[in-house]
Amino acid sequence: MTNLVVITGLLALLVNDGCGFEYFQERIPNGDRVPHPCKPNYMWHGVGHRNSEGGVNRNEFGRDFKEAGFQWSRDLCMKDSDGDGLTNGQELGDPNCEWTRGQHPKVQTNITHPGVCGPWGSDTCRNRNSWISCDEKKLDCPAVNETDVRRVTLRLPPTAVPAKETSYFCMIFELPTDGDFHMVATQPVLDNRHVMHHILLFGCDESGETSSTPAPYECGMVPHPKCIYIIGTWTLGSPGDCMHSGAGFRIGRRGFRIAALQLHWNNPHEKATYSDSSGITLYYSAALRQFDAxxxxxxxxxxxxxxxxxxxxxxxxxxxxxxxxxxxxxxxxxxxxxxxxxxxxxxxxxxxxxxxxxxxxxxxxxxxxxxxxxxxxxxxxxxxxxxxxxxxxxxxxxxxxxxxxxxxxxxxxxxxxxxxxxxxxxxxxxxxxxxxxxxxxxRHLPKFGGIVDGCKWRQLLDSKDPETLKLYGGIMSKCAGSQQTCEAECKSAVKEARSHVCLRGDIGDYIMWRQSKHAIGRQITSHLTKCYSADNLTADKLKRVNSSGGTIHKSLQLSKLVIGTPFLLLFRYSRR
CATH class of the missing domain: 2.60.120.230 (Jelly Rolls)
Structure with a gap:
């Protein structure tokens, strides 16, 4: 189940059956902020598991924590469980041993693991850290060893990782077309594990212009409007993917001939020195399976x-x-x-x-x-x-x-x-x-005729539609200059607009979210939320509506929230 032979949570709790309990992260300061020893840019998040051999992952802090009744105490805080010269409290952001459950720790940066001795490779720590193994689980897929199975690796050339927390980079490749094939397995090729978060491979529809690209490009969640069909995935913790024996993803002459590779880089410390050339290996065969997957x-x-x-x-x-x-x-x-x-x-x-x-x-x-x-x-x-x-x-x-x-x-x-x-x-x-x-x-299936909850939703997004122009035009003319005060004339126009079937309920929120993608739409949305709320809702509902409106605005100020998955997906495209 895991791909690291190491507990993936802070507390590989030392109960007899080896099970870990996620809620224990709440019982120590910064329980979900502890650095992962095998992945420098990642955190352990309080989940313990057996290791891949079925044994129990053990560390001295876990033993001490168990002896303390799984509660944070001054005695536990003052101990140096891993023997690296720092107390458990110093490592977990509670140097004065003052933290109590439910509080925010006073120190929330430079957290270290109280069960992992540092420096990692020192003579003092080598034996103390023997309970940790960062070896990865190998892909177990008999199909890759079949005699007729071929392989091709798609990967980025060495590419600079931007000095920002989240980046998506893509590159479009031509797939083998010298036959008709089923893809039976995929396996990641990981170059820089410090930044790799997930990999996706999208099959591309060739009904429009889609061709291979000479170099990687920053792409967001969608590599290309015509490349939306996921045919390969990798995410942290997975050794790769082995398809069902009765089906495979069709590539080649009668399948996808072009594919877009997408890499998600996670660089929370915004380092400017990283580069990466990760990718994915495809295993494919001309011995077709019964079904297309x-x-x-x-x-x-x-x-x-x-x-x-x-x-x-x-x-x-x-x-x-x-x-x-x-x-x-x-x-x-x-x-x-x-x-x-x-x-x-x-x-x-x-x-x-x-x-x-x-x-x-x-x-x-x-x-x-x-x-x-x-x-x-x-x-x-x-x-x-x-x-x-x-x-x-x-x-x-x-x-x-x-x-x-x-x-x-x-x-x-x-x-x-x-x-x-x-x-x-x-x-x-x-x-x-x-x-x-x-x-x-x-919203999109023809059987619904473009009507959701009685609303012809596309009409309210059409800037040339006469009804839409009339509806929004009244707001813009009567609410000009009343952004903060919501005068009576503006309230009246907003109230009338909000009575429209397309500006009520969740479909109304959706349309206002869509409208907020441009400057005028943001002005209209602001009036539709604030001025309507001020005159028509109770204090409790007003708070919720303003929160909703604020979320809409924030999601557009932060472009990363305008799109939408591991994973993933074509979500910018899905927002249509």
Whole structure:
């Protein structure tokens, strides 16, 4: 399950069965801010596991913590568990041993691990750190050794990593076209592990202009408007991917002939000295399997996690009236993976039929981004047209001082599920995500006629539409100069506008979010939220509406939040 033979949480708790408990991170200062010894730019986030040999990962701090009853105390604080000359309190940001559970530690920077002796390679620490191994788990996939399997490696040339926390770089490649092939496995080629966060390979639709690129380019979440079909993935904790024996991703003459490679670099210290040339190796065969495989994504594109919150639940539904139209035949899920970031606490994806739960597709009771659980199904899970797929993500932010939103950065959050299935369906956009309660499929499938909750939503985004011009024109003319005061005439215009079916509920929020992508739209959105709230809502509702409006504005001021996944995806494209 893990790819590091090392606990991926701070506390590999020393109970007899080797299980770790995520909630223990709350019982020590800075419990979710401890540096990972194998990945200098990453943190351990309070989850313990058995190692890959089935044994228990042990360290002296864990023993001392257990003896203290799994509680932070002055005695535990004053100990030097790892023997490197610093007390546990000094390493965890509580040098005076004053911290109590539920408080924010006074020191939240330069945190070190109280169970990892430093300097790492010194004579003093070598034996003390013998419990840690940073060896990676190897890909176990018999198909790669079959005699007819070929391989090709797609990777960036040595490229400077920008001195910023989050960067996406892409490069478009030509795939082998000297035959008809199924891709049966993928394996990462990792050059700079200090910055690599995830890799995606997108198959490209050649109906428009799509050609290989001579050099990498900064791309955001989407490498190219025509490259939206995920056919290869790698994320932290995964050794690679082995396809189901009955299906493969089609490449070559009758499949994808062009693919876009996307690398996500995480550089939280904004170093300017890093470079990287990572990529991915594809294993492919002319011995075709029975079915073409594809990947399908579900999840929520609106996330707002208030600081110091214990359980923030985010849900999304891929509804039955969408799957009945999207899936022309029954499909069979062979593989699934959850995707959140470091505030993720638990996640599950459930299959419903006729309003009744059929089964879990995934269920991570304790989610850990660094150790993803890859669910493989034999036999595959059958999904019928008209079934419903529900996604639930639970987050906690007890140590955060700011609200966290959906976004592409490691410090932002996501709530996605990625389902590999066969046979490949003729789905124009391969995901069924939601923005709040507004399902993307209902916005775009022809069967709904462009109407969501009675709203012709595209009309409200058309700057040339007469009704739209009249609606927004009244606000701009009557609210000019009343940004802060909301005079009576402005309130009246806003109230009239907000009575429009397209400016109510979640579809109204969605349209205002879309409008906020340009300067005039931001002015209109500001009036529609603030001036309407001031005259029509209770104090409690006013607070929530202003928060929502503020989120819309912030998401546009920070371009990384205007797009939307590991992972991932074409989310800028999905926002259409």
């Amino acid at each position: 594809a990947m399908f994504a579900v999840g929520q594109e609106w996330i707002e996690i208030k600081p110091q919150s214990d359980n923030v639940t985010v849900t999304s539904v891929c509804p039955a009236d969408c799957t009945s139209d999207m899936f022309k035949t029954n499909l069979y899920i062979t593989r699934a993976i959850n995707h959140m970031h470091y505030l993720g606490k638990s996640q599950k994806i459930e299959l419903y039929r006729g309003g009744k739960k059929v089964r879990d597709i995934t269920n991570d009771l304790s989610f850990n981004y660094d150790s993803p659980v890859i669910y493989k199904f034999e036999p595959p899970i059958e999904v019928l047209a008209g079934d419903e797929i529900r996604t639930t993500c639970v987050f906690q932010s007890k140590y955060n001082s700011e609200t966290i939103y959906f976004g592409e950065g490691t410090a932002d959050e996501m709530c996605y599920g990625f389902l590999t299935y066969y046979p490949r369906q003729n789905i124009t956009i391969p995901f069924c995500t939601t923005w709040k309660s507004v399902a993307r499929c209902r």
